[in-house]
Amino acid sequence: MKKINLYEENGFSEKSMKNFLVHDSPYFKILNFNFKAGQELPIHSHDIDGQLSITVLEGEGEFLGADGATMPARQGDVLVSDIAEPHGIRAGTDLRVLVTIAPPI
Amino acid sequence: MKKINLYEENGFSEKSMKNFLVHDSPYFKILNFNFKAGQELPIHSHDIDGQLSITVLEGEGEFLGADGATMPARQGDVLVSDIAEPHGIRAGTDLRVLVTIAPPI
Numbered sequence: 194m195k196k197i198n199l200y201e202e203n204g205f206s207e208k209s210m211k212n213f214l215v216h217d218s219p220y221f222k223i224l225n226f227n228f229k230a231g232q233e234l235p236i237h238s239h240d241i242d243g244q245l246s247i248t249v250l251e252g253e254g255e256f257l258g259a260d261g262a263t264m265p266a267r268q269g270d271v272l273v274s275d276i277a278e279p280h281g282i283r284a285g286t287d288l289r290v291l292v293t294i295a296p297p298i
Numbered sequence: 299m300k301k302i303n304l305y306e307e308n309g310f311s312e313k314s315m316k317n318f319l320v321h322d323s324p325y326f327k328i329l330n331f332n333f334k335a336g337q338e339l340p341i342h343s344h345d346i347d348g349q350l351s352i353t354v355l356e357g358e359g360e361f362l363g364a365d366g367a368t369m370p371a372r373q374g375d376v377l378v379s380d381i382a383e384p385h386g387i388r389a390g391t392d393l394r395v396l397v398t399i400a401p402p403i
Binding site for chain 1: 302303304326349351361383401
C-alpha cells in the first residue's frame, strides 16, 4: 500500500506539460499530467490491446478524438478509450488529469 | 470512446455511500464512491491477484489499512493497494473518490 499526493508531487511548467509517473505494475500504469492553458497531449494511439481512462481533476479543456473531433473536458469527467483509438487532450485553463492504462504500456 | 461526468451521474445519500459504476471491461473496472461525512467503505480484501487505486477527487478523510492503521486522505491523494491487502476509507467531510481495479473483480 502506498499513497502519493499529486498536488505535492507535480506542478506546472510554462515550457510543456508536466508528466509524473504515479505507479507502474503488471496490472496498470497511473500517470498525472498537468497542463498550462494551451498545452496539450497531442492525439495519438498505439496498436495494442487495452484501455485507458483520463480523469479531469481540475480545470477544463477539450478531449481530442479521431478526425478532429473534440468533446468538452471538465472537472469530474472520466474519458475511457481503447489504447488503439486516437485520443488526446488540450487545456483551456490550467488542467490536472490522471491517466490509468491497463494493461500498462 | 465514452465520457461520463461524475458530478452529474452520482450524488450523496444520508443513508449510505453512493456507488456508481463508471466502466467495466476485461481490462479494468472504474467506480465512483461518494460518502457523506462519517460514512465509510469498511476495510476488506479479496484473495486474488491485482491492484486497485483510490483517488480522492474532493473532500477528506482517512484511508484504512491492516491492524487499525489509518492514513490521512485528502484531495489529490492516490492510494495504490494490492486487492489482497486490507483497504478501506472513511469520510471526514463529504468525500468523492474514484476507484480503479485491474484486472476487474
